[in-house]
Amino acid sequence: MRDVEGVIARMGGQGHGVLDKDGERFYVPFTVPGDRVSAKVGEERGDGFAAQLSVLEDAGPDRVEPPCRHFQACGGCALQHWADAPYRDWKRDRLVSALQRRDFTDPPAADLVDDLVEVPDRSRRRAEFVARRVKNRVLMGFHEAASRKIVDLEDCVVLRPALFAVLPALRAMIIEVLGDGWAVDLRVTETLTGLDVVIIGKLKMRVQERIALSRAAKAAALARLSWRFDMSSEPEMLYQGEAAPLVKFGDTVVTLAPGGFLQATAEAEQAMADLALDALKDAKRVADLFSGCGAFALRLAAAGKSVLAADADRPAIAALTAAAKAAGLGGRLTAEMRDLERRPLTRQEFKKLDAILLDPPRAGARAQVQQIAEATQAGAGGGDTAPPLVVMAACDPNSFARDARVLVDAGYRLERATPIDQFRWSPHLEMLGIFRR
């Protein structure tokens, strides 16, 4: 392995410091701009090489003491060693740069992007832990950075305290059903009625293990415990407390499907909902596409709008439908299970809408956005039916900018985009853009 020495020039998109030397580029995790470093050069990565910090010769001016003792060992956070102000500017700039790469120049992308919306420490309400049995012990926590090793967590400044506090009980529970050397994932979500835990992976699962798990779940006061062998198998419920796992979207109560999608922090969800509802205040008929179990749809229906919700996840649509009915919103809200990549809403369906809200997964909403763009053209399928307003949330700046470019080329104007730091100290970014025509 060769070494490279030099000064970190800037932060790369994945939160690794960038060192340019003799015409080559190196990405060095856990460094900040201004650090003078020696690093071991590893494999090729994109337009350069991955490298591992070996010596920090001189610290850059914005290097700070990380708040978590596991930082750098634990793969959960990448950027705790950077001062708040440059970190915030860099996060916002991830969205600005993605828009610039898609030619958002007039007006300049920087003028369209709001300040970063921050979330508090210890606010993440869902986490995916790994657990591995090593003889008579269960290691439980996050993977070490770029490794299959597990950091046995003793503290965490990102998670809500309840998620962290349950780890000893989960360790004790899982040891009953995990063979030596076996590993499973645990998805833990904090709800209003307690923790919803889904174990994913191979377990010893005879009658006595089921009974032991159910007892342990009760003792740990979980709201629900489920198990699924892998992501293609249905979750099997092993225990449910007196109240099912409940969340609230605005004033509407929803029973979460086991392991069902929920925005990682309530604060980021609320920020996005506030932005979306404000933009949609004059729209009467709204489609909430990629709706999940209704974080936007139920708030919109409660605000008096007629809502069409669609998502590919059957349990999410069932949860949303049941919640709307129980809250007396069923007359205003229709929820449909639908794969929007294969079967996006069509120009015929747009006729009944004043606005479309999109909140796709990381890959973006390519097919749906294409349909909206095509509907701005009068064609064989009829006249221009594209609605005057599109609100698009996203969790990847690059797919957001790609889909934004399609909308803008079709005649929409990006009014503003708001970056939201839902995943603090990681390179991930949430955002919401408002497009009008």
Ligand SMILES: C[S@@+](CC[C@H](N)C(=O)[O-])C[C@H]1O[C@@H](n2cnc3c(N)ncnc32)[C@H](O)[C@@H]1O
């Ligand atoms: C980022 S989540 C947003 C959920 C919801 N808007 C919320 O805020 O809770 C993305 C959603 O897209 C759904 N999804 C993923 N691929 C899909 C597809 N091809 N068609 C429809 N929905 C899809 C997932 O089930 C998930 O609910």
